[in-house]
Amino acid sequence: MPAILSVKNLSFQYPSYPGLESRNLFNGLSFELEKGSMTLLLALPGAGKTTLSRILTGLVPAYTGGQLSGTIEKSGGTGIVFQNPDEQLFCSTAEKEVVFPLEAAGLPREEIARRADLAFQKTGIEYLRFKKPIHLSGGEKRRLLISVLCATDPDL
Numbered sequence: 001m002p003a004i005l006s007v008k009n010l011s012f013q014y015p016s017y018p019g020l021e022s023r024n025l026f027n028g029l030s031f032e033l034e035k036g037s038m039t040l041l042l043a044l045p046g047a048g049k050t051t052l053s054r055i056l057t058g059l060v061p062a063y064t065g066g067q068l069s070g071t072i073e074k075s076g077g078t079g080i081v082f083q084n085p086d087e088q089l090f091c092s093t094a095e096k097e098v099v100f101p102l103e104a105a106g107l108p109r110e111e112i113a114r115r116a117d118l119a120f121q122k123t124g125i126e127y128l129r130f131k132k133p134i135h136l137s138g139g140e141k142r143r144l145l146i147s148v149l150c151a152t153d154p155d156l
Helices: 049-056 094-104 109-123 138-152
Strands: 003-014 023-034 067-074
Touching (some): 094 109, 094 138, 109 138
Antiparallel strands (some): 003 067
16 A cells, blocks of 8 residues: 655754753654554653654644754645644534534535534534533543544545
8 A cells, every 4th residue: 555654764853942952852763654554653751752743744843943854745634633632622613623624625515514424423422513612521522623533534
């Protein structure tokens, strides 16, 4: 199968701040992910798992001001659910959370409705559709964000 993600010789260094020296997080990281594969990223706290996921979604280095070098080739879109779901939820209802990226992509209304219905069914949270995300439990918020990923169907 073709690789949906290829990372070659990736290095990342956090910038220095007053009282805090710059820090190399990883250096020369290379790997490939194939479509349909499952990969577990396991490392000690502070080893760079979250930073790597933010790099792969395009949030770093602009997010941190860090220095990034290497090559990242992706064949399609990337989705992510952050550790703290409140960092990602901003719409007034669960349905609006799922629909927002589809509308932003300019999809037709019929396709948006179809994808939203399917996403809520896949995650089993149809009953939350018109609830305010701020009132959901932590687990419900995560399932809502997984619904967003189901609706947008990113490659990675």
